[in-house]
Amino acid sequence: MTLLNKREGMDRAAEQKIKTSEGMNYSFTLFVIQEGENSERAIENLKRLCEKWLPGRYKINIVDVLEDFQTALDYNILLTPSVVITDPKPQITIHGDLSDSRKFVAALNLKEENEE
Amino acid sequence: MSKKNDGKTFTVEPQFLQKTPTKIEGLDEVLLGGLPTGRLTIINGGPGAGKTILGLELLIRGTEAGNPAVFISFEETDEAMRRNALSMGWDLAKIEKAGDLALINPEINYDVVASGEFNIEGLCAILEGQAKRIGANILIIDAVDMLMRLFDDPARARSQMITLHRWLNERKLTAVMTVKSTESYQQEFNYLDFMADCVIKIDQRVEEQITTRRLHVLKYRGSDFSSREHPFVISKNGIIVMPLSSVNLIQQATGKFVSSENKKLDEILGGGYRRGSSILISGPSGSGKTSLAFMLSSAAAKRGERVLYLSLEQSETALISEMKSVGLNLESLIEQKTLRITAVMPEALGMEEHLYRIIQEIDEYKPEHLVLDAISATTRIGSKKAAMEFLIRLYHTAKRRGITCIYTNRIFSGIDEDIEISGLGISSLVDSAIILNYFRDKDEIGRTLLVLKSRGTNHSNRYHKFKITDNGIVIDDSAK
Numbered sequence: 001m002t003l004l005n006k007r008e009g010m011d012r013a014a015e016q017k018i019k020t021s022e023g024m025n026y027s028f029t030l031f032v033i034q035e036g037e038n039s040e041r042a043i044e045n046l047k048r049l050c051e052k053w054l055p056g057r058y059k060i061n062i063v064d065v066l067e068d069f070q071t072a073l074d075y076n077i078l079l080t081p082s083v084v085i086t087d088p089k090p091q092i093t094i095h096g097d098l099s100d101s102r103k104f105v106a107a108l109n110l111k112e113e114n115e116e
Numbered sequence: 117m118s119k120k121n122d123g124k125t126f127t128v129e130p131q132f133l134q135k136t137p138t139k140i141e142g143l144d145e146v147l148l149g150g151l152p153t154g155r156l157t158i159i160n161g162g163p164g165a166g167k168t169i170l171g172l173e174l175l176i177r178g179t180e181a182g183n184p185a186v187f188i189s190f191e192e193t194d195e196a197m198r199r200n201a202l203s204m205g206w207d208l209a210k211i212e213k214a215g216d217l218a219l220i221n222p223e224i225n226y227d228v229v230a231s232g233e234f235n236i237e238g239l240c241a242i243l244e245g246q247a248k249r250i251g252a253n254i255l256i257i258d259a260v261d262m263l264m265r266l267f268d269d270p271a272r273a274r275s276q277m278i279t280l281h282r283w284l285n286e287r288k289l290t291a292v293m294t295v296k297s298t299e300s301y302q303q304e305f306n307y308l309d310f311m312a313d314c315v316i317k318i319d320q321r322v323e324e325q326i327t328t329r330r331l332h333v334l335k336y337r338g339s340d341f342s343s344r345e346h347p348f349v350i351s352k353n354g355i356i357v358m359p360l361s362s363v364n365l366i367q368q369a370t371g372k373f374v375s376s377e378n379k380k381l382d383e384i385l386g387g388g389y390r391r392g393s394s395i396l397i398s399g400p401s402g403s404g405k406t407s408l409a410f411m412l413s414s415a416a417a418k419r420g421e422r423v424l425y426l427s428l429e430q431s432e433t434a435l436i437s438e439m440k441s442v443g444l445n446l447e448s449l450i451e452q453k454t455l456r457i458t459a460v461m462p463e464a465l466g467m468e469e470h471l472y473r474i475i476q477e478i479d480e481y482k483p484e485h486l487v488l489d490a491i492s493a494t495t496r497i498g499s500k501k502a503a504m505e506f507l508i509r510l511y512h513t514a515k516r517r518g519i520t521c522i523y524t525n526r527i528f529s530g531i532d533e534d535i536e537i538s539g540l541g542i543s544s545l546v547d548s549a550i551i552l553n554y555f556r557d558k559d560e561i562g563r564t565l566l567v568l569k570s571r572g573t574n575h576s577n578r579y580h581k582f583k584i585t586d587n588g589i590v591i592d593d594s595a596k
Contacts, residue, residue, distance in 0.1 A: 031238060033237040036237050038233045038234060038235070041232075041233075045232070065237075065238045065242065066244070069241055069242040069244075069246070070245075072238055072242055073222065076223045076224070078222055078236065078238050078239040078242070078266070079236060079239070080238035082234060082238065092228075092229065093229070094229040094230070094231050095228055095229070095230045095231070096231040096232035096233055096234040097231075097232040097233045097234065098231050099232030099233065100230075100231040100232050102231075103229050103230065
């Protein structure tokens with residue numbers, strides 16, 4: 001229970017920070033393996049998180065590495081699923097299916113701090 | 117071929133193990149044919165052991181043999197790879213252009229965020245894409261330890277390496293992974309050794325200020341292999357492994373008789389010495405070893421046989437003038453290219469480099485006789501151990517090529533030949549042993565020659581007096 005409270009606390013803090021940079025647009029490139037075990041979940045999670053935190057100001061580009069390995073190489077993506085926040089800069093890579101939403105929020109957070 | 121049953125891998129029907137020759141000099145001899153085709157080989161070694169060069173040469177020889185290769189490096193950029201390869205005379209860009217090579221060097225960014233589950237399938241997809249593009253059947257993964265560090269969790273790294281291994285096996289790629297072995301290797305990465313079908317360890321060590329490199333096959337599932345440590349060198353043309361053969365070293369001299377062109381000496385030797393045999397000339401300093409060795413060399417060179425004389429103690433010029441005083445004109449033999457004197461500075465190089473140069477010279481000049489003057493000087497290469505290894509391998513090189521060898525060896529006592537006549541124990545290997553010595557003969561010093569042994573001949577067992585004159589070695593008719 002305490003863990004859950006903690007998590008909510010962090011989410012709220014992050015929410016406030018994100019609100020400070022409202023109006024900024026985000027671009028994500030999500031690398032998956034079509035039939036990969038975590039790919040569906042990664043796509044769902046990314047969409048859900050974007051809807052929650054960045055409604056109306058995000059773009060998601062999905063790359064199936066089996067079909068387009070060159071783009072994965074260009075972005076140095078060896079592990080899937082991975083999402084690259086291509087905009088705003090600096091570019092950040094997150095490995096995983098994003099089931100740990102705190103990490104995702106923290107990553108966005110970090111960028112905002114960098115930009116301040 | 118013997119199969120080792122480790123209890124786990126034997127659930128499938130034993131099939132004939134296919135091997136892919138590496139075409140790296142000496143390595144296929146150690147691996148009894150090559151790397152396991154369609155399976156994983158691990159090469160582990162410390163920093164600077166030569167892992168990347170070995171990986172590069174596997175790719176070069178592989179593509180030369182018509183096996184396109186994917187080379188992925190987690191340590192160096194492809195620019196650096198191309199440059200390093202070029203320094204060995206290997207043009208990677210050309211092979212890439214021909215469509216036989218895909219170089220990949222992902223930049224590993226450790227500063228990433230992990231959120232939830234992920235796996236190595238992305239890398240597999242990249243490798244798959246590149247392998248399909250060029251039709252590769254060889255895959256080399258350089259510095260896989262760098263990739264594993266990306267997982268930041270040993271358990272996760274392990275399960276992902278297993279996924280990668282499964283993928284390699286499904287694709288039937290002949291794969292090689294190089295791994296940097298560190299002190300923690302045993303705990304961290306030893307499952308790689310269990311996973312792989314073949315494990316090769318290479319290292320570089322400094323023993324008594326001499327750097328030597330060694331290659332050691334630790335495991336080869338389903339195959340016999342030479343389990344000894346084999347020295348190797350990185351020459352300017354690539355890696356050369358010197359397989360230390362475990363076959364019986366003693367071989368019978370069976371060649372035809374060769375005359376010393378000295379009637380008396382032939383008689384003492386029981387008809388001359390045998391072609392392809394090895395002769396040891398032992399004696400204290402100044403007893404006439406070099407003169408006798410040159411007498412035999414000149415005799416052969418005059419018949420038109422090529423003689424390579426490796427001098428570890430004197431320069432060519434010094435030898436030419438010294439031999440002039442005993443009536444041997446070496447210059448004319450050198451001119452007609454039947455005699456070649458190569459001065460070897462024992463201290464100048466490590467044992468491997470010496471050996472490599474000598475073998476190259478042997479293969480280029482193709483001598484029928486080889487003289488090593490003197491065994492006793494080889495310890496100056498480094499340790500006694502290094503000298504012994506040098507000798508044994510030189511001995512093997514010559515034997516394999518059917519070259520007749522003459523070794524000289526300086527012993528210290530002028531009186532008692534019971535002490536080390538052998539020269540680092542080589543006497544058990546040689547077919548003939550001649551011992552030169554001094555003795556006090558009234559007011560002067562006399563010289564003696566004794567044939568201690570000569571396999572396959574009915575040689576004299578007596579001490580024979582001899583003189584070194586302007587006309588060479590003259591053996592008295594009377595025994596001492």
